[in-house]
Amino acid sequence: GESVGLHLPTLSVQEGDNSIINCAYSNSASDYFIWYKQESGKGPQFIIDIRSNMDKRQGQRVTVLLNKTVKHLSLQIAATQPGDSAVYFCAEKRGGGSYIPTFGRGTSLIVHP
Amino acid sequence: NAGVTQTPKFQVLKTGQSMTLQCAQDMNHEYMSWYRQDPGMGLRLIHYSVGAGITDQGEVPNGYNVSRSTTEDFPLRLLSAAPSQTSVYFCATWKGQASGANVLTFGAGSRLTVL
Numbered sequence: 001g002e003s004v005g006l007h008l009p010t011l012s013v014q015e016g017d018n019s020i021i022n023c024a025y026s027n028s029a030s031d032y033f034i035w036y037k038q039e040s041g042k043g044p045q046f047i048i049d050i051r052s053n054m055d056k057r058q059g060q061r062v063t064v065l066l067n068k069t070v071k072h073l074s075l076q077i078a079a080t081q082p083g084d085s086a087v088y089f090c091a092e093k094r095g096g097g098s099y100i101p102t103f104g105r106g107t108s109l110i111v112h113p
Numbered sequence: 114n115a116g117v118t119q120t121p122k123f124q125v126l127k128t129g130q131s132m133t134l135q136c137a138q139d140m141n142h143e144y145m146s147w148y149r150q151d152p153g154m155g156l157r158l159i160h161y162s163v164g165a166g167i168t169d170q171g172e173v174p175n176g177y178n179v180s181r182s183t184t185e186d187f188p189l190r191l192l193s194a195a196p197s198q199t200s201v202y203f204c205a206t207w208k209g210q211a212s213g214a215n216v217l218t219f220g221a222g223s224r225l226t227v228l
Contacts, residue, residue, distance in 0.1 A: 009153070032215060034215070034216060034217075036217075041222075042221060042222070043117075043203050043205075043219030043220055043221050043222050044156070044203070044217070044219050045219070046216045046217070046218075049215075049216065089155065089156065091217075093215055099144070099207070099209070099215050100146070100158070100161055100171070101146075101158075101205075101207075101215075101217060102158065102172075103148075103155050103156040103157075104155055105153065105154065105155040106155050106156075
C-alpha cells in the first residue's frame, strides 16, 4: 500500500555534528512534502517544505533534499544543537484532490552535548 | 492569535465512560483533523473535515465521532471509552489547496488515559 515511512526510528549525534534524517515515500504522484519537528510534550511544528519540481531547498540550518527517482526525502540539520532534539516527521501530499496529510512513524533525534 | 486550542490537556476516564475533546481554531482554516499518537506509531488520522458540515473517516475512526457545525470548532467524541483509546490526541488545521496553504498547525495535544 501507499505509505510514508522513515528508515531509522532513532538517531543519536554529538552537538555540532550534521544530522541527516531520511524518509521514503511510495506514491510517485506525491507533489509536495513537509517536515515537522515535535518537541517533547508539544504538537508538531512546521520546519520546511519542498515541491516535487525541486530537488533541494534550504532554510536556516536545515536543508531538504528530494530524490524522485528513488522516492526518497531527507532532512539535513547543520551544526546540530541540543535544542534540535525532537521527533521529526515527514508528510506527503498526494497530487490531485483534497489534501489529507498522512505521516510516517517519525525519527527521534537525540543530540548529546 | 491563539491558533489551535485543545481542551482538556489531560483526562482520565474509566472504561465505558464518554467524553468530548474540544478543538477550536481562530485561523479561518477550512480543513481540520484529529490524529492520535501512540508510542512507535506516529500520527494516525482519526477523522477529518474539509469544511463546515462535512466530515469523513481517516485511518482509525472506530470508537470516535465528530461533527463540524462551525468553521472554528471540531470536537472529537468518545462514546464508550476503551483502554485501547489511551493515547495523545492532536487536532490540526490547514487552509487548503492553494499554494503554501498545506502546512498543518497543530494544537498542543490532549493526553487521555482510559482505565
